[in-house]
Amino acid sequence: xxxxxxxxxxxxxxxxxxxxxxxxxxxxxxxxxxxxxxxxxxxxxxxxxxxxxxxxxxxxxxxxxxxxxxxxxxxxxxxxxxxxxxxxxxxxxxxxxxxxxxxxxxxxxxxxxxx
Amino acid sequence: xxxxxxxxxxxxxxxxxxxxxxxxxxxxxxxxxxxxxxxxxxxxxxxxxxxxxxxxxxxxxxxxxxxxxxxxxxxxxxxxxxxxxxxxxxxxxxxxxxxxxxxxxxxxxxxxxx
Numbered sequence: 001x002x003x004x005x006x007x008x009x010x011x012x013x014x015x016x017x018x019x020x021x022x023x024x025x026x027x028x029x030x031x032x033x034x035x036x037x038x039x040x041x042x043x044x045x046x047x048x049x050x051x052x053x054x055x056x057x058x059x060x061x062x063x064x065x066x067x068x069x070x071x072x073x074x075x076x077x078x079x080x081x082x083x084x085x086x087x088x089x090x091x092x093x094x095x096x097x098x099x100x101x102x103x104x105x106x107x108x109x110x111x112x113x114x115x
Numbered sequence: 116x117x118x119x120x121x122x123x124x125x126x127x128x129x130x131x132x133x134x135x136x137x138x139x140x141x142x143x144x145x146x147x148x149x150x151x152x153x154x155x156x157x158x159x160x161x162x163x164x165x166x167x168x169x170x171x172x173x174x175x176x177x178x179x180x181x182x183x184x185x186x187x188x189x190x191x192x193x194x195x196x197x198x199x200x201x202x203x204x205x206x207x208x209x210x211x212x213x214x215x216x217x218x219x220x221x222x223x224x225x226x227x228x229x
Contacts, residue, residue, distance in 0.1 A: 033217075041221060042204060042220050045216040045217065103164060104161070106160070108157055
């Protein structure tokens with residue numbers, strides 16, 4: 001596809017369970033970002049990957065959150081022992097750095113609900 | 116600490132009139148600013164951006180103004196159209212030349228009425 005895709009689109013889980021969210025960036029985009037939007041809030045930066053560099057994890061809210069990017073393409077965001085406050089829309093974005101800041105291209109998001 | 120602030124959660128404008136969305140920031144290290152538009156159940160889409168070396172950038176009906184001394188930027192949409200009804204997010208970056216995380220405001224919901 002031409003855009004950033006994310007799966008699943010919706011995820012309902014029980015408190016304490018682990019979840020994995022997937023992001024497929026635009027082909028050729030070397031930068032990949034994860035954000036989340038809680039109800040009534042703006043987008044909150046979580047983590048970003050740039051090529052083979054060490055990821056910037058400064059936005060991860062706790063050690064229950066982790067992310068990896070395999071082969072410089074697909075990324076998985078994992079939340080362990082989910083809590084109700086983790087409920088949010090998790091958005092992935094990708095971009096091509098070095099070609100001007102034309103903005104990050106966002107996927108449709110995964111809506112996570114923790115019961 | 117909200118480094119990017121959009122103090123108006125909503126705005127209603129009549130079709131054909133000008134929509135002005137405002138954004139304030141506190142971090143003087145920000146040097147690149149972007150506006151995104153978001154429809155329900157979709158990811159944000161990039162609209163327009165401006166570097167801190169400029170004070171205005173125009174793209175069709177959309178113009179972004181930057182006042183660095185006031186740490187304020189605004190997005191003007193003229194004429195406003197019903198299809199412009201969406202949530203608009205202001206975002207800022209501290210490293211304009213490279214990939215960098217964006218700091219977002221909380222958004223302004225624009226409704227363009229007939």
